Amino acid sequence: xxxxxxxxxxxxxxxxxxxxxxxxxxxxxxxxxxxxxxxxxxxxxxxxxxxxxxxxxxxxxxxxxxxxxxxxxxxxxxxxxxxxxxxxxxxxxxxxxxxxxxxxxxxxxxxxxxxx
Amino acid sequence: xxxxxxxxxxxxxxxxxxxxxxxxxxxxxxxxxxxxxxxxxxxxxxxxxxxxxxxxxxxxxxxxxxxxxxxxxxxxxxxxxxxxxxxxxxxxxxxxxxxxxxxxxxxxxxxx
Numbered sequence: 239x240x241x242x243x244x245x246x247x248x249x250x251x252x253x254x255x256x257x258x259x260x261x262x263x264x265x266x267x268x269x270x271x272x273x274x275x276x277x278x279x280x281x282x283x284x285x286x287x288x289x290x291x292x293x294x295x296x297x298x299x300x301x302x303x304x305x306x307x308x309x310x311x312x313x314x315x316x317x318x319x320x321x322x323x324x325x326x327x328x329x330x331x332x333x334x335x336x337x338x339x340x341x342x343x344x345x346x347x348x349x350x351x352x353x354x
Numbered sequence: 355x356x357x358x359x360x361x362x363x364x365x366x367x368x369x370x371x372x373x374x375x376x377x378x379x380x381x382x383x384x385x386x387x388x389x390x391x392x393x394x395x396x397x398x399x400x401x402x403x404x405x406x407x408x409x410x411x412x413x414x415x416x417x418x419x420x421x422x423x424x425x426x427x428x429x430x431x432x433x434x435x436x437x438x439x440x441x442x443x444x445x446x447x448x449x450x451x452x453x454x455x456x457x458x459x460x461x462x463x464x465x466x
Contacts, residue, residue: 269452280358280442280456280457280458281398281444281454282456283453286452286453296453303449328398333454338386339403340402341386341446344400345398345399347396348396
């Protein structure tokens with residue numbers, strides 16, 4: 239059963255803590271993405287990776303870090319430097335190549351992070 | 355000008371009617387266009403992708419693309435209560451870049 243999994247579903251963080259959100263895919267996709275969604279807002283790109291051991295900053299990378307050591311995994315760390323981390327975090331993936339259909343992104347179920 | 359704009363405000367439609375959603379984008383070089391449906395508290399799921407000018411139909415959904423006017427629309431025919439959700443428009447400016455820009459979404463409420 240192919241897909242994208244994210245864990246945990248809900249996460250609570252105390253101020254000053256770093257937390258790591260997990261994203262795993264078994265779709266054999268090369269590219270993976272992290273987005274943040276705030277209420278009433280569209281999705282904003284945090285980081286993306288088009289190949290193992292390489293990643294690029296998106297539009298709102300400050301206060302976040304990522305790694306891409308395996309094709310299947312793209313964890314996101316929300317650091318204490320992120321001042322307003324409460325949001326819905328979405329991981330996505332696609333084939334990562336050019337061409338019709340290859341750029342379609344598929345989303346995991348999301349992690350809802352709340353700062354206490 | 356925002357990269358991707360969707361007209362604001364919830365759209366209420368009676369069951370069985372047509373819901374029409376519009377999206378405009380700023381980059382004339384945009385190549386591919388997507389509509390996602392997002393239920394409250396859930397992640398977006400792909401409804402349609404469209405790459406060429408004209409209409410593309412899939413079941414009760416029709417996407418329309420007009421690159422000259424820089425807009426893409428989504429029609430939902432025979433609207434059902436299960437269509438009540440937020441619909442997100444997304445645009446990929448470049449093949450190979452694969453960075454999508456998203457609109458804020460349009461909420462659709464289908465009234466039984």
